[in-house]
Amino acid sequence: MRTIVRNGYELADYQGAYRVSAELSPFERRFVGGLAAMLAPGAEILDWGCGPGVPYDLHLAWSGFRLTGVDICAKHIAAAKRNVPAAAFIEGDFTSHQPPGPVDALVCLYALFHVPREEHSALLARAYRLVKPGGFLLITVGVHRTAGVEIERGWCGATMAWSSFDAETNLRMIAGAGFGVVLSADEADWGSNEHQLWVLAERRGAVP
Numbered sequence: 001m002r003t004i005v006r007n008g009y010e011l012a013d014y015q016g017a018y019r020v021s022a023e024l025s026p027f028e029r030r031f032v033g034g035l036a037a038m039l040a041p042g043a044e045i046l047d048w049g050c051g052p053g054v055p056y057d058l059h060l061a062w063s064g065f066r067l068t069g070v071d072i073c074a075k076h077i078a079a080a081k082r083n084v085p086a087a088a089f090i091e092g093d094f095t096s097h098q099p100p101g102p103v104d105a106l107v108c109l110y111a112l113f114h115v116p117r118e119e120h121s122a123l124l125a126r127a128y129r130l131v132k133p134g135g136f137l138l139i140t141v142g143v144h145r146t147a148g149v150e151i152e153r154g155w156c157g158a159t160m161a162w163s164s165f166d167a168e169t170n171l172r173m174i175a176g177a178g179f180g181v182v183l184s185a186d187e188a189d190w191g192s193n194e195h196q197l198w199v200l201a202e203r204r205g206a207v208p
């Protein structure tokens with residue numbers, strides 16, 4: 001699945017199709033701005049599957065946070081470095097990338113669905129360990145369960161792969177990892193063409 005995803009993003013024009021604006025929508029502001037409002041100045045953020053860095057990393061770097069993005073697509077890492085010079089970007093697989101220390105917030109937007117869903121629970125547990133106590137997770141998860149790994153041909157001119165559980169299972173897994181949900185909403189209910197559940201959650205307590 002990773003090879004399909006990486007090759008797909010190297011070929012596709014994701015930024016041109018989905019990330020032309022540096023502005024956040026009111027819905028995105030609730031979550032990205034909500035995260036920013038809860039972090040101390042200069043807090044450290046890790047972004048799993050950062051893509052070309054706009055608009056989310058740009059907004060967080062503008063807000064004065066120290067941001068590191070990780071992405072498997074070399075083209076996206078090159079674009080992110082151009083788009084957000086104030087942040088650091090690393091080419092790699094976020095499922096195995098090891099940051100030097102725990103972070104104040106982990107962000108993972110529109111990226112978990114590119115990892116086989118059998119790995120999601122373990123990844124959320126890993127996210128919990130990477131976030132400092134009192135720190136935050138900002139993530140988008142699927143609303144509908146896919147039929148295993150779904151392959152889509154002709155997505156943005158490329159072949160792409162998706163894998164997701166339904167919203168209820170995803171929320172259960174986030175809570176099971178030890179996070180307490182602060183805010184969650186399906187963006188489709190706010191007029192978006194996307195159908196993802198945005199979740200802002202806090203790491204509470206010790207490792208479960």
Ligand SMILES: C[S@@+](CC[C@H](N)C(=O)[O-])C[C@H]1O[C@@H](n2cnc3c(N)ncnc32)[C@H](O)[C@@H]1O
Binds near residue numbers: 006048
């Ligand atoms: C739909 S894009 C989202 C990018 C960005 N988060 C945004 O919202 O604009 C998904 C990104 O996740 C990256 N990605 C997918 N699987 C990955 C993995 N295992 N490790 C690192 N990056 C991954 C892709 O290369 C792509 O840039």
